Amino acid sequence: MNTIPSSIAQATYILAMQFNPNNQSAEGGRASIAMELSAISAIAAMFNWKQQYHGHLTSGGSLSNLEALWVTIKLTQKNSILISHHSHYNIARLGSMIGANIEYIPCDIEGNWDMLWLADRLKLNDVGAIVLTAGTTGLGKVEPISKVIQLKLQYNFRVHIDAAYGGYFILADNLSEESQSNFSAITQADSITIDPHKLGMQPLGCSCILYKNPGDMSVLTHDSPYTYYDTSTIALGKFCLECSRSGAAAVALWATTQCYPLIKNGEFAFILSQMRNAALKLTYFFSHNKQFIYFKPDLNIVVFAPGQFITIKTSHYSNQLQQFLLSKKIYVALLTLDGHLISSDPALASEKITLIRVCFMKSEHNDFVETLCKAISEFMSTKYKVEHRDQLTEV
Numbered sequence: 271m272n273t274i275p276s277s278i279a280q281a282t283y284i285l286a287m288q289f290n291p292n293n294q295s296a297e298g299g300r301a302s303i304a305m306e307l308s309a310i311s312a313i314a315a316m317f318n319w320k321q322q323y324h325g326h327l328t329s330g331g332s333l334s335n336l337e338a339l340w341v342t343i344k345l346t347q348k349n350s351i352l353i354s355h356h357s358h359y360n361i362a363r364l365g366s367m368i369g370a371n372i373e374y375i376p377c378d379i380e381g382n383w384d385m386l387w388l389a390d391r392l393k394l395n396d397v398g399a400i401v402l403t404a405g406t407t408g409l410g411k412v413e414p415i416s417k418v419i420q421l422k423l424q425y426n427f428r429v430h431i432d433a434a435y436g437g438y439f440i441l442a443d444n445l446s447e448e449s450q451s452n453f454s455a456i457t458q459a460d461s462i463t464i465d466p467h468k469l470g471m472q473p474l475g476c477s478c479i480l481y482k483n484p485g486d487m488s489v490l491t492h493d494s495p496y497t498y499y500d501t502s503t504i505a506l507g508k509f510c511l512e513c514s515r516s517g518a519a520a521v522a523l524w525a526t527t528q529c530y531p532l533i534k535n536g537e538f539a540f541i542l543s544q545m546r547n548a549a550l551k552l553t554y555f556f557s558h559n560k561q562f563i564y565f566k567p568d569l570n571i572v573v574f575a576p577g578q579f580i581t582i583k584t585s586h587y588s589n590q591l592q593q594f595l596l597s598k599k600i601y602v603a604l605l606t607l608d609g610h611l612i613s614s615d616p617a618l619a620s621e622k623i624t625l626i627r628v629c630f631m632k633s634e635h636n637d638f639v640e641t642l643c644k645a646i647s648e649f650m651s652t653k654y655k656v657e658h659r660d661q662l663t664e665v
């Protein structure tokens with residue numbers, strides 16, 4: 271799930287690392303803190319947050335989410351956090367760490383949330399936050415952010431967006447209208463996690479957490495008897511869960527945003543659009559070939575399996591196809607989900623179903639889709655056909 275760090279990120283990270291700047295306090299890294307603030311403002315601007323916001327880097331999306339959930343519970347004094355079954359697995363774990371009551375919002379096999387259930391649930395007035403994922407790690411889905419933001423007009427709860435994986439796609443020009451409107455609605459959320467070390471071409475150890483209201487920082491603010499002396503500059507460490515933080519990560523991120531501005535129609539946006547286009551091309555192949563079950567992609571992740579329906583054999587075929595592609599040096603991932611999330615067949619409800627998960631992480635992948643489709647076709651007309659015929663005769 272990580273892009274290769276850009277050359278400028280690699281070079282500047284190595285340069286900065288020699289001084290080992292620590293972005294906890296101004297004295298730890300004067301230049302690198304200025305760069306962190308500048309890079310953060312570029313990321314915040316993607317979501318149309320311009321003056322009033324607070325943000326800082328963390329060492330990973332898990333930590334960003336932990337911080338946001340903790341802030342939520344402290345601010346709202348409400349213990350329930352609602353998430354979907356497609357949320358990243360860490361949300362439920364982190365929630366239990368801080369004593370939150372994690373509840374799952376029912377959704378259908380297309381991933382559509384039951385909004386009537388949700389509206390009803392909110393009436394109890396004990397929900398601290400709803401967490402929505404902009405780009406689920408498994409299926410790459412953008413959850414119904416604009417609908418949930420609408421509910422915010424009526425009920426009192428916070429919205430945290432886990433855009434660790436997909437956040438940068440707000441810049442792409444080839445999303446569906448629905449995804450676009452969900453990304454646009456992020457501007458009205460209360461907090462956002464986005465990981466530059468996923469799609470932002472950064473070395474690992476670089477996530478970002480943003481809060482719409484700088485006042486939220488009252489929860490995190492602390493002092494330290496041996497850290498903060500210089501009062502003329504903002505000491506970002508005063509508002510973080512972490513103490514020491516990598517200044518080199520901030521330098522690399524700043525340098526990258528200078529070379530690849532985070533704007534629509536820029537070079538970076540073009541790279542993202544190419545990844546997305548690869549996913550669209552692969553889906554086009556499936557839609558014109560009746561031998562596959564697949565999920566319509568919202569971003570650059572395509573999940574599919576051989577066969578017209580999900581059956582008890584689906585996992586077997588997925589594993590076979592993965593091995594076949596591997597023998598051709600094509601590396602695709604697998605995704606294992608509970609049957610009830612993707613099939614309405616009651617016999618499969620409690621089964622674990624494995625599917626193929628293709629993640630297009632480079633713009634070059636856009637030109638590679640034809641090769642991939644050819645290899646998949648070869649599998650279908652050889653191995654799959656033979657096995658499938660045997661199975662049919664057995665029946």
Ligand SMILES: *Cc1c(COP(=O)(O)O)cnc(C)c1O
Nearest residue numbers: 330331332358407432434435465
């Ligand atoms: C990767 C991911 C995380 C966890 O982030 P790390 O940087 O790996 O700690 C959280 N949420 C989503 C949606 C992710 O894709």
